[in-house]
Amino acid sequence: MKQKSVAKNGFYKAILNIFNLLVPLIIGPYITGLLSKDLYASYNKIFAEFSIFLVIGAFGIYNYGLREISRVRDNPEKRDKLFTSLFLTGIISNIVMVIIYVAYAFLRSESKIELFLYFTMIIQIVAQVFYIEFVNEANEDYVFITKKTIIVRTLYLISILVFVRKPEDILPYSIVVSMTVLLNNIISYFYIKRTVRFNFKGVKIKHHFIPLFVAFLIANVEILYTQLDKVMLGNFVSDISVTEYTLPTTLVGMIAAVPLALISVVIPRLSSYIGSNDKEQYKELLNKTINNYMLIVIPMSIGMSALAIEIMEFYSKGKYTYIYPVLIAAGFARIIYGFQSIVINLVMYLNSMEKPLTLFLLVFGILNAIFNTTLLILGKLTPVSALVTTALSVLLFTTFSYFYTKAKVHVEYKLLTKRIIGYLAVSLTFFPIATYIRGLGLSMWPTIFIVMAICATIYVVYLVVSKDTFVLEAYDIVKRKIKK
Incomplete structure (x- = not known):
């Protein structure tokens, strides 16, 4: 397969993430301002619980499939066999989760409306069977992904405005969200099936179980850590506290998804370099990605923290402005999550360090549970304190994993460079x-x-004056375009 431009892939992935950001920013204030505070709190609490079943059903297939299909994408026979094994695994894991989830829904529901909310979310577990977008990503087909997502998200936006009109319309809202997920996945499934076929000869499900389990931990480490916060807040503090935690962290997560394109689009290329044992190319692209990623993540995250009051006033139409301290904490935590994403996705996972990664995730996940339990006993468990202790657990995990990988991988990479410290200081x-x-x-x-205007000007001036390599490369690209 002819290699596609990383810059072009990043461009389309960024457009995709920006669009995925704009739609919630448009519809978010409408939803939070319209829906009943109690009903929306119930929805967020139920969705927090449901998400655990969803990520277990996913079983790490997406991340594992992306890595493995990237390595065999030029061999149709191996690709089809691998795809078949992963698809069958997804069917099994999601069927098991549906059965357990239905029983859980009956046990947990305290009203008819809650039971209906639990059941509408089953659609998303069914949709997950068809979530095979990793094939498109492995083939670096970001043009299709971007176009398809824009169409589906536009339909989602229209559906929300048409079907969610009253404060009590929590069920229509839940149905629209779930059906959007199903439509998105079904379209990708039929698109991929035009070229990828099922091949049941030599299907190996057991063979993939351990690496899939590790991929499951990797893909969901942040979700599982923050999910623990939400579940504990919902069960031991209040339903409203889940919303107070969810709104700011989701908002920061949506914004951070834009620069995350810089990480996701280089995974197939870095995996290819590792497969060909080209450590020099791997090292060069890895370090370049780290600096360029943090160049965007740091000012974006701190900028959101600095404007936390105004952002929450806008996003919730004044209903949840008081939770701006959670947004400040979430902004700083996002920088830590950024470093974590680099270590996990670009270093440990791509270099097949499954065993130590599993152990570290388990150890620091237990530590996070201990932190939360201690806060609960002391009567100090709040959205802010839960977020801070989770970020601390992630920071300790990232620090420990960084030094471990430096010793084992024998590739010189740095998380804190003069450039990155400069981004933070400014x-x-x-x-x-x-x-x-x-x-x-x-x-x-x-x-x-x-x-925003003042801060952006100061930051850009700093990049130009310091002759940042990102700016120099961008200038060279523009210069070449003009000459053409």
Whole structure:
């Protein structure tokens, strides 16, 4: 297969992530402002519980499939056999989860509306059987993924506006969300099946079980850690506290998905370099990705923290403005999650370090549970404290894993460089700037635009003055385009 441009892949992946961000930003304020606070709290609590069943049913097939299909994508026979094995595994794991989930729903439901909410989410488990987008990603077919997602998300936006019209329309909202997931996956399934066929000769399900289990841990480490926060908050604090935790963390996660394209699009290429034992190319692309990724993640995350009051006022139409401290914590935590994504996805997982990765995830996951339990006993478990202790667990995991991989992989890579420290130092100036502008007494939108304009200008000037390699490369690309 002819290699596609990493820059082009990143461009389409970024467009995809930006669109996935814009739709929730458009519809989010509408939903949080419209739906009943109690019903929305029930939905978030139930979805937090449901997500555990969903990620177990997924069983790491996506990440594992992306890595393995990337390595055999030029061999149709091996590709088809691998695809068949993974698809059958997905059917089995999701059927098991549906059975367990139905029993759980009957036991947990306290009202008819809650039972109906639990049941509407079963659609997403069924849809997950057809979630084989990893084949498109392995083939670096980001053009199709982007176009398809834009169409589906636009239909989602229209459906929400048509079917969710009243504060009590929590069931229509849940159905639209689940049906959107199903439609997205079904379209990709039929698109992929035009070229990829089932091959049942030599199907190996047991052979993939252990690496799939590790991939499951990797793919869901952040979800599982934060999911523990949500479940404990919902069961021991209040339903509302789950919403107070979910809204800011989801918002930051949506924003952070844009630069995450820089990581996801290089996975097939880095996997290819490892497969051909080209350590020099691997090292060069890895370090370049780290710096470029953090160049965007750091100012974006700190910028959201600096404007936390205004962002929550806009996103919730004033209903949840008071939870801005959670957004501040979520912004800083996202930087830690950024480093974690690099170590897990680009180093440990691609270099097949499954055993130590599984052990580290288990150890620091238990540590996170201990932190949360301690907070609960002390009566200090809140959305902010749960988020902070989870971020601390992730930081300890990332630090430990970084030094371990440096010793084992024998590839020189750095998470903290002078460039990255510079990004952090300049970004921290956003706080005093936001505080000063807020003190002028302007309304929400002028405050947001002025702060963003000043902070963006300062950051870009810093990149230019420091002759950042990202800026120099961008300048060279533009220069070549002009000459053409």
